Amino acid sequence: METPVAPTSAGVAVVVVLGFDGSDLLTVLAPSREATTTGLWRFPEGSIDGHTHATEAAYAALEQLGAPKPPHLEPLSSTESPGSNPADHVVSLGHLGLMTLLPQIGPRSYVQPNAAGAYTSGQNPRWRWQPVDSVPLLAKNHARVLEYVRTWIRTQLPYSKRCLELLPNRFTWGQLQRAHETVLGCELEKRNFRKRFQHTDLIRPRNEVYIAGAHRPAQLFEPAPASPS
Amino acid sequence: METPVAPTSAGVAVVVVLGFDGSDLLTVLAPSREATTTGLWRFPEGSIDGHTHATEAAYAALEQLGAPKPPHLEPLSSTESPGSNPADHVVSLGHLGLMTLLPQIGPRSYVQPNAAGAYTSGQNPRWRWQPVDSVPLLAKNHARVLEYVRTWIRTQLPYSKRCLELLPNRFTWGQLQRAHETVLGCELEKRNFRKRFQHTDLIRPRNEVYIAGAHRPAQLFEPAPASPS
DNA sequence: GCAAAAGTGTTCAGATTACACCCATGG
């Protein structure tokens, strides 16, 4: 391809958005529009040209799709499209965003647990939520991006500050534990989990409880402030 | 800068080469030639244009400097030049290479411990070895690349297969331990270190010893083959 | 024999795991 006037892209920003609905991790996928990859899906992506930061470009890609935008994006390790020739070589910069699909909980609320489903954006959607454990065939190198993300969340997320991004501002031990069980892909022992998480000092109790059915009310927690005074 | 004919670079490959001389970690630095950053130093780097992979570009950058080329290059997390405007926005792809500056050891050898110094490449060198603990002011975002590398080696390198790249093909427990102490920046207890490293099954003994002065001869080891049959 | 690095096992503390019972609520 000889297109000397159009500058080569400085790179492509790829965004992986993960949402937690209380029992599953879901990711935002968009149908691939390119001729060579019809029928495949992909993560939202956009050129970095015209943006000062790849993170900006990543948010713009979500904006254009009408997809949800998580409050924070974490830069991932870079990946390259393998096997591409020098002419159309593309550097892709990955980003990871976490968000919750659980309803925000207010004081004295009697919110029902969130029902799954209805996560798409219409009939012929430009994006949809897809459980990370059952993603369809992905275009380009996005499968390996997903693989990277899978390892990242398993190894970096648990017991970290960022795992709280999967939950509402106020949450219960049960929700926190289910988030961890989903991320880790295994069951956890209730007392051990709480003991271990308490050591992190990442959460603090509120003087509120959450009543979600015919059960004993659950203490609500919130993320602890950044640095204790 | 308006240069519509010359395509924007698809990215820049930055290479951090770390060498271990038996007591220090050294890195390859080149003097910055750009007008705005004279007097500063930088890591070797080169445009990715014309290469199919960033790793190729990284090796080419070393080649052009006449700098040593480590046998393997590990892609690092990508970084961006912060604060750059969209027009000259550059995506840089980092690479990390490890190599040994210790002499290769043959059977029945009586090699003296390697003396430090004389690591540069001439009078007005195009590159030089510099202890990672005393790097001068670096150009562009290379300081943060170095910071990333520092964390990487402290957290990823110890007790891994890759740490053997800092040593010759045959090495002693003492050398392996000193490599770890240098990387970790702290002293290690001899027996605990050996016990822990043996669990990795990364090394195997050879029927040779190494005599390095008025000391008891040391058993030589070599990296274990990839997968045991 | 003396200096210097090599080599080797055991003990202790802290962390992780496993495990069983009572509580509060809605229906």
Place this chain on the structure above:
DNA sequence: CCATGGGTGTAATCTGAACACTTTTGC
């Protein structure tokens, strides 16, 4: 009263850290 998830402490096990002495060599 019963089903359901919330809530709590203790004993056993495993892992990582600390620690002292003997061996071999060159000088």
